[in-house]
Amino acid sequence: MDVRIPVGSWIESGIDWIGDNLTWLLDLLGTVWTSLYDAVEWVVITPPAIAVIVVLAALALVARGWKFALGTALGLAFIIGVDQWDNAMSTLALVLVAAGLALVVGIPLGIWAARDTRVSATVKPLMDFLQTMPAFVYLIPAIAFFGIGVAPAMFATILFAIAPAVRLTELGIRGVDREVVEAGQAFGATPGRILRQIQLPLALPSIMAGVNQVIMLSLSMVVIAGMVGAGGLGGDVTKSLSALDTALGFEAGLSVVILAIILDRFTGAFGQKRGLHLVTRLRSAAASRASSPAAETEKVPA
């Protein structure tokens, strides 16, 4: 038995080829990612910590109510207390940018897959591959392409986290009641209009569940990102691992947990009929107040 399939070397030569021939593309991506990251990090790290906490607590209040707002404020205060604020904000920036990019690519891909079964058939195994491949493996080409720093972390995170965005968008749109879509068609709506006014709004809970998962998967990549020099909480976890520093490791680890809970509750709120729907409710409440009281008292038909 001396048969060996040289898959590894094929992939390696493929990746080498990309590294050699698509340098301009990789440079461009690296620059864009890094500057996006820098911009977002600047936004969260420049103001005093207390200001950021107030803003986030206020958002939490709108999204879910006072309990969540209080929890958010306490959690963030704890992060300051263990002196991980700057790291946490770097990680937050990394997660937001990576998840944002994954969504920007993933949601349209999901929409496309929902409209075309051939695309769906191609995308599905690809997504299975991306999600199940051990995340560390992505780091190897990532470093080959981008060196160390934020860009390779971003590359690995996007690949690892994109699948739920595509899957749940496709699932959500395919799950929209066929008759409602037909109603749009029957009244002469264009496909774009049906997508905007019917499919996306009705698929929103599913899409938001995808957003939630993408963010959670991105966050789970921070430690790995720390290994390629992206810094943040992951950097401290990696550092404490090599130095066997239990205290530092747990402080950074608990900060990750707090960030994760806050982000999860935020995006979860949008998935349930709250948050975004708050706007709708306020609007319809205002409308019914505006309508004449005479109409309200009219006899209710069966």
Add this chain to the structure above:
Amino acid sequence: MNDDTIALRAEGLYKVFGRHADEAVIALHRGTPRDRLGSGTTAAVIDASFDVRRGEIFVVMGLSGSGKSTLIRMLNGLHNATAGTVEIGGEHITGIPAKRLREIRRARISMVFQHFALLPHRTVLDNVAYGLEIQGVAKAEREAKARKVTRIVGLAGWEERLPSQLSGGMQQRVGLARALAADTDVLLMDEAFSALDPLIRREMQDQLLELQAELGKTIVFITHDLNEAMYLGDRIAVMRDGRIVQIGAPEDILTNPADDYVEQFVQDVDRTKVLTAESVMRKPRAVVHVGAGPRAALTLMRDEQLAGAYVVTKDRSIVGWVRDRDVFELVRRGDKDLASVIRSDHGAVATDTALAELFIPSLEAALPLGVLDTRDRLVGVIPRVTLLAALGGEPEAAVQAAPRPDPLPTEVVDRVLEAAVGTGAAGAKEAL
């Protein structure tokens, strides 16, 4: 029938799902049964042709799997026809660009869905205005119109609610209002009332008929419920296994089913509500002319073995009825005028009276129940046996079982007639 009266025309429509659709159409056209098309090929609609007249409710009736839902979806292009053509108002909608098809849908044809298909995140008013919004009507105008239509369907005061806050019947009113607001000539209704409770369904059917009487839309209505089809339809197309097996007025379908399938199907229908006096009436065996003398009348009744007869004028307008015994008395007394014994309580009914409403009049009438047209002319009679036979589904059976309501013995009548010869009562006999 010229083209102006045709709102929608389907010709040779086929819909085949799966592989080798075109070959399947050719095979079906040659007469291959649809279960021999091979796996992976399903013929949903086979060679459907029909015209829908302007202002008519055309019902397509069939069990699930008969292809009726597919058929209605071809009428507005939601499904592409595999073969055949559909014309709406003389314009082909098969094989045209998607953009043109959308324009036709906006302007000419709207649809009501089985499960309402409302946009759950929009208010009732916005749902009703949806068709207008797509047509590009300005916001203020479409809301005003939507408000009006919402009121027409009886949902005033519910404009700002979300569909989920409404009951099923009310949601379907929104669906109906949305289709009506779009103001198209043709309305497709796909099992529109099937998901509703029986009582609500009946209410919606009545409301549809009321609206239809007012608006005069052309409606294609799909249903699996024959009673609903009979109640709503001006004409009914019965579908089975993808083919239309019969098209006709409800009474045609009921009285002359095209095949065993339709016949079996219509067995469960409540005939007394669908059939009318006109469809079961017989020719009167004999009527007495009002100018005829008693002798002629009695002769007629003797010949026809009748115990009484309706009296009509020259143009057959009804005057009343006479009993043979009364006329007998007149003849014996030598009286020459029938007028004194004509009874006016004839109890005749109109031609469009439903069978269900004939039973009591039929019991109360001494003679076979008379049937009058709109100008009070006696156009037929319904003997009780005929009524019973019609209920049993075989009106023809009544022909053999003609009524014999105990007339005077012939010898007695003969005697008095002979005795009266010479008194000179001349008259006309009119046997129809």
